[in-house]
Amino acid sequence: MFFSGNLIIRFALGLLCSISLMAYAASDISGVVTSSKGREAGVWVIAETIDLPTKFTKIVVTNDRGQFLIPELPDARYQVWVRGYGLVDSPKVQAKVGSNLKLKAVIAPNSSAAAQYYPGMYWYSMLEIPKETEFPGTGEQGNGIPPFMKKQHYWIDTVKNGCQSCHALGSRGIREVPEFFSKSSNGDSFIAWANRTQAGQAMGYMALVLGRLGPDKGLSLYADWTDNIAKGKLPFEKPERPQGIERNAVYTMWDWSSPKHYMHDAISTDKRNPTLNANGLIWGAPEESTNLVPSLDPIKHFASSVQMPILDPRTPSSADAPHGPSAYWGDEPIWDGQSSIHNLIMDEVGRVWFAARIRPASNPDFCRAGSDHPSAKVAPLNDSLRQISMYDPKTKEWSLINTCFSTHHVYFGHDSNNTLWTSAGPPNSGVVGWLNTKKYLQTHDEQASQGWTPLIIDANGNGRRDDWVEGSQPLDPNKDKRVMAAFYGIQPSPVEDVIWGQAMDVGFSRVDQPGYLVRLDPGPDPTNTALVEIYQPPEGTFGPRGLDVDSKGIVWTVLSSGHIASFDRKKCKGPLNGPSTVDGKQCEEGWTLYRLPGPQFKGVDPKGSADGAYYIWVDLYNTLGLGKDVPIASSNGGEALIAVVDGKLITLHVPYPMPFFTKNVDGRIDDENAGWKGRAIWTTTGTRAPFHSGDGSKDMYPKVFKVQIRPSPLAD
Amino acid sequence: MKKIAFIPLLALLFTVFAASAQSNQDAYALASQSGCLACHKPDQKLIGPSYESVATKYHDQSDAPEYLSNKIKKGGAGVWGRIPMPAHPQLSDESIKTLVAWILRGAPSQ
Numbered sequence: 001m002f003f004s005g006n007l008i009i010r011f012a013l014g015l016l017c018s019i020s021l022m023a024y025a026a027s028d029i030s031g032v033v034t035s036s037k038g039r040e041a042g043v044w045v046i047a048e049t050i051d052l053p054t055k056f057t058k059i060v061v062t063n064d065r066g067q068f069l070i071p072e073l074p075d076a077r078y079q080v081w082v083r084g085y086g087l088v089d090s091p092k093v094q095a096k097v098g099s100n101l102k103l104k105a106v107i108a109p110n111s112s113a114a115a116q117y118y119p120g121m122y123w124y125s126m127l128e129i130p131k132e133t134e135f136p137g138t139g140e141q142g143n144g145i146p147p148f149m150k151k152q153h154y155w156i157d158t159v160k161n162g163c164q165s166c167h168a169l170g171s172r173g174i175r176e177v178p179e180f181f182s183k184s185s186n187g188d189s190f191i192a193w194a195n196r197t198q199a200g201q202a203m204g205y206m207a208l209v210l211g212r213l214g215p216d217k218g219l220s221l222y223a224d225w226t227d228n229i230a231k232g233k234l235p236f237e238k239p240e241r242p243q244g245i246e247r248n249a250v251y252t253m254w255d256w257s258s259p260k261h262y263m264h265d266a267i268s269t270d271k272r273n274p275t276l277n278a279n280g281l282i283w284g285a286p287e288e289s290t291n292l293v294p295s296l297d298p299i300k301h302f303a304s305s306v307q308m309p310i311l312d313p314r315t316p317s318s319a320d321a322p323h324g325p326s327a328y329w330g331d332e333p334i335w336d337g338q339s340s341i342h343n344l345i346m347d348e349v350g351r352v353w354f355a356a357r358i359r360p361a362s363n364p365d366f367c368r369a370g371s372d373h374p375s376a377k378v379a380p381l382n383d384s385l386r387q388i389s390m391y392d393p394k395t396k397e398w399s400l401i402n403t404c405f406s407t408h409h410v411y412f413g414h415d416s417n418n419t420l421w422t423s424a425g426p427p428n429s430g431v432v433g434w435l436n437t438k439k440y441l442q443t444h445d446e447q448a449s450q451g452w453t454p455l456i457i458d459a460n461g462n463g464r465r466d467d468w469v470e471g472s473q474p475l476d477p478n479k480d481k482r483v484m485a486a487f488y489g490i491q492p493s494p495v496e497d498v499i500w501g502q503a504m505d506v507g508f509s510r511v512d513q514p515g516y517l518v519r520l521d522p523g524p525d526p527t528n529t530a531l532v533e534i535y536q537p538p539e540g541t542f543g544p545r546g547l548d549v550d551s552k553g554i555v556w557t558v559l560s561s562g563h564i565a566s567f568d569r570k571k572c573k574g575p576l577n578g579p580s581t582v583d584g585k586q587c588e589e590g591w592t593l594y595r596l597p598g599p600q601f602k603g604v605d606p607k608g609s610a611d612g613a614y615y616i617w618v619d620l621y622n623t624l625g626l627g628k629d630v631p632i633a634s635s636n637g638g639e640a641l642i643a644v645v646d647g648k649l650i651t652l653h654v655p656y657p658m659p660f661f662t663k664n665v666d667g668r669i670d671d672e673n674a675g676w677k678g679r680a681i682w683t684t685t686g687t688r689a690p691f692h693s694g695d696g697s698k699d700m701y702p703k704v705f706k707v708q709i710r711p712s713p714l715a716d
Numbered sequence: 717m718k719k720i721a722f723i724p725l726l727a728l729l730f731t732v733f734a735a736s737a738q739s740n741q742d743a744y745a746l747a748s749q750s751g752c753l754a755c756h757k758p759d760q761k762l763i764g765p766s767y768e769s770v771a772t773k774y775h776d777q778s779d780a781p782e783y784l785s786n787k788i789k790k791g792g793a794g795v796w797g798r799i800p801m802p803a804h805p806q807l808s809d810e811s812i813k814t815l816v817a818w819i820l821r822g823a824p825s826q
Contacts, residue, residue: 140761194799203802204754211755211762215799322751324802331805 028716030069031101032062033082039066040105042241043084044655047095051076052301055255055701059656061247063713071250071716072677073097074301082106083655085241088113115234116694120170120659121637122235125599125610127169127225130155130217137214144217148512153561155213156604157507157515157543160560160612162209164636165508165545166202166688168659171639173692175229178327189223198324201288201335202688212510237599242653245626247713249652252680255701256296256303259690260334261289263702266684267344267352269668272412272494274621276350278670281393282704283352284684285341288318289334293341293354293391296704308339308389311400312359315339328691328698340386343409343664345420347437353420355407356389358400366447367404373447375527379431379454381405388420388435401440405433405452406486412437413492413499421499423487427509430454430471430484432501432520432530453530455483455518461578465529481582483534485509485516489546494620495553497522502557503534505543515544516584517555517567533576534584535567538591540607546615548631556631556644558616562609564594564633564644594644596635597651611637614663614686619643623667623679625709626650632681634662641665641683641707652707657695661687662705676710683707737826743818744825746811750804758823765796767823775820784816785809 029047033040045068048057052074062068070080075097082090082105090106108114115122130145132152137145149155163169177192181199185191197206197219210218242249257263264287270276284294292305318335325331340357347353361383366373369380381404388401388410408425412418413434420435433452440449456468459481469476471484487501488508498521505515516534523529537544543560550556555567569576572587580586596611604610613633622628626645633642639660640653654660663686671678685702693700747753755763774780789812793800807815818824 190798191793191800195802198800198802204751207754207763215763216797219799316749320749320806322754322802322804322806 026098027073027075028069028071029073029078029080029095029097029099029101030714031067031099031103033066033068033103033105035087035105035107037107040082040084040087041066042243042247043082043087043105045070045080045082045103046656047073047078047080049074049076049078054296054301054303056301057253057656057703059251059253059654061242061249061713063247067714069714069716071710083117085117085239086114087117111234112232114238116172117655117658118235118239119598119637119639119653120168120174121598121609121611122170122237122239123175123229124164124170124637125237125601126228126233126235127159127601128221129159129601129604130221131603140214140216144214144220146212146214149212149214150512152604153542154506156601157505157560158209158212159507161504161508161543161545162212164612165614168636168639168661168687168692170637171659171661171692172694173689173697175226177226177230180325180327189227190219193219193223193226195324196327199326200329200689201318201321201323201333203323204321208510212507235599236602239598239653242651245709246650246652248710248715250708250710251654252298252706252708253703254296254298254301254303256684256704257284257286257292257294257305257702258290259698259701260329261286261292261702262686262688262690263287263294263684264341264686265343265664266666266682266704267346268666268682270346270348270350270412271620271666272414273348274623274667274669275672276348277346277668280350282682283344283346284702284704285344285354286337287342287688288337288340289688290337291339291341294702298704298706306391306396308341308354308356308391309398309400310338310358311402314360315357316360339389341389342386342407342425345410345412347412347418350394351390351392353410353437354389354391355386355410355422357386358389358402359387361385363404364402373404375450375452376404378527379452381429381431381452383429385425388422399444401435401446401450403433403435403446403450405429405431405450407433408488409490411491414494415497419492421490421492423490423501425486425488427485427503427511427513429486430482432487432490432499434526451527453520453522453527455485455520455532456530457481457483457534457582458531458577459579459582461575463577465523465531475579475582477579480531483516483518483532483582484511485513485518485534487518489544489548489557489615491547491549493549493553494551495549500547500549500555502544502547504545505560507543507560508545514584515542517544517547517557519569531577533581535587535590536584537561537565538588538593540605541565541593545613546634548616548618550618550629550631551620552629556616556618558613558633559593560612561605562596562600562611564596564613564616564631564642564649566592566631568592594647594649596633596638596642597649598638609637611635613642615665617665617667619667619681621667621669623669624681624707625676625679632665634665634683634686636661636686641681654705654707657693657700657703659687659693660705661685676708676715680706680708740818740821740824740826743814744823746814747818747823750807750811750815752815755801758825763799764801767819771820771822780820781813781816784819785812788812788815
């Protein structure tokens with residue numbers, strides 16, 4: 001006797017309840033999934049319709065008895081099918097809302113068929129990484145690795161933060177070389193890879209990354225990788241099906257923008273107040289692909305766009321970028337963006353602020369040496385790659401704000417000036433810039449409303465900013481020291497008056513210095529008083545990218561060594577200023593590491609992972625439902641959002657369309673009284689090439705994703 | 717008298733030098749805007765050969781301008797290694813002429 005009578009009654013009641021829900025809820029599709037092996041637990045059920053103004057898809061996971069319930073479906077005709085590890089896609093069945101379905105899952109006939117559904121990292125981990133002993137490289141006449149690649153981690157950081165940050169490496173469209181290239185190269189896969197990396201309008205950037213790897217070495221290894229796959233070699237590990245709370249996820253998605261375009265980021269609300277813009281439009285950042293800023297109305301299922309203007313018609317356009325022929329688009333230059341909108345944020349009344357290009361790079365005189373602008377006197381700037389634009393959805397008007405500093409990510413501070421803090425991306429500018437948006441909105445004086453500061457370490461340890469030596473100069477006991485870095489990720493702390501940033505490692509920066517977390521204390525006059533502390537990730541790890549700060553002031557980042565990491569400055573024991581801190585090696589005790597799931601590259605330290613994550617976001621207000629302060633990493637290799645809950649990782653793998661590849665997240669509460677239904681996190685397709693998807697090609701739109709966690713896999 | 721003749725000569729040389737520097741700067745900017753510098757550097761091999769080595773290889777070849785113009789326009793492979801250079805149909809004949817002349821001068825930035 002395994003169950004007491006009481007338990008049996010409770011179980012029966014629960015079953016009746018769930019059957020009742022599945023059978024009668026008017027906006028659901030429910031049912032059970034079985035295969036030749038019986039009930040299938042932890043597999044995905046996908047419902048998709050084209051009956052609405054834009055394509056709409058919803059995905060849930062089966063419970064441990066193979067049951068599913070897809071909640072809150074708009075009235076439409078759906079195609080419904082099953083996808084899962086160990087399976088191949090089931091035949092699609094037609095269904096209406098209210099249906100109760102008996103879906104037949106199809107067991108994969110062999111390992112190869114099953115592996116087609118694995119996240120990209122399971123394939124990417126088959127890429128050979130040169131051994132530690134091959135570094136530093138001996139150059140073109142030696143091992144083909146350039147001498148500036150001094151350590152193995154330089155290489156790994158490059159294939160992640162140079163390659164994987166834009167492309168879903170390991171996804172079908174990349175692990176298989178299109179016939180277009182294999183034919184034109186007469187079957188020479190090295191040449192095929194040379195040609196495919198020249199395809200499209202990112203050719204220049206691809207060349208830059210290949211140059212870092214050593215073009216012959218890099219192309220050879222990628223060619224060997226796809227050759228092995230073409231010969232039938234399969235991943236050496238298998239992913240696990242969703243477990244526990246991972247089965248409570250509901251993924252909803254809508255098409256937006258155009259198959260020729262791609263998104264970098266999306267925004268739904270004010271990070272400081274996630275009830276703002278409840279049920280309102282989601283906005284996107286299409287980076288180099290177009291000036292058309294997409295929007296989605298998730299209530300009416302309607303996608304639209306608005307054109308961002310530019311200040312100067314001479315602003316460079318991606319349409320003019322050199323490009324080789326594409327296997328998908330031929331000679332057509334599919335991108336025509338001038339505005340290069342990288343990132344966006346919503347303010348306290350719903351205006352949307354963008355890191356965007358409004359003019360050519362050369363700065364106006366007020367930014368340069370000789371200007372009387374307070375910041376130019378301290379750190380004159382000759383170039384800016386992106387500036388700021390702002391769109392007010394209420395008035396439908398744009399503002400173009402000519403900043404001297406470059407922008408990359410933008411986040412609001414918690415101060416009364418609503419200061420918009422900006423990162424610069426690459427380290428070259430060596431400054432952190434900001435816009436006093438309160439002043440700007442009152443005066444429209446862009447010069448007086450902006451400022452910037454170089455990154456100065458209190459190297460002499462006297463607690464204040466003094467004259468400094470440059471980063472390349474030796475220490476001077478009477479001076480501070482500049483670090484020639486800039487922020488990539490940036491986040492004003494919600495608990496103290498400091499700005500946290502993160503500088504990229506060598507694979508992205510192409511500067512021979514490590515990646516850092518950077519704490520910037522602005523002081524009363526940031527241009528002249530700001531001081532920074534820098535912190536390297538602990539020994540054996542590397543490559544921070546993106547960061548966020550939780551409500552306790554703990555900083556979260558992701559590392560290209562294959563980790564999620566937190567840094568708690570309160571744990572630091574040693575001095576945090578003075579000459580011993582200029583390398584950022586202090587306070588290893590402040591770090592906590594969480595290995596990203598999945599395989600590691602063969603021959604590489606197994607404490608890390610082949611997965612790479614683009615960014616991390618902290619759910620300060622429990623908008624997802626996994627708890628307050630939960631960090632959520634954008635796992636590009638795992639094709640998932642990965643949350644850290646009570647020290648354990650929760651993997652929210654989005655299985656369709658492959659590959660789920662995202663670069664930012666934000667969370668919104670639409671209705672505080674509606675339980676799980678009233679809250680969600682939002683993101684968008686971030687790969688530059690949605691057409692590489694194994695689930696489509698030139699018909700593959702970027703998508704808006706809404707992710708929710710319900711109390712159980714069958715909750716309605 | 718000699719001094720009087722020397723001054724215009726200096727002025728002429730300065731004008732020629734300034735024009736040449738401007739021409740080099742314009743060509744460098746054109747190369748940069750056209751994406752050439754993603755694969756080539758003036759003084760070191762990157763994806764493709766350095767411009768200095770191209771200048772050295774072809775400086776005595778009379779048909780070099782035509783040959784290199786054709787390479788830029790239509791692409792090519794095999795002369796400097798296995799990695800092919802893509803075609804650049806978007807570049808005008810005039811731009812290609814400017815670039816080739818600059819490359820054969822060793823691609824100076826000033």
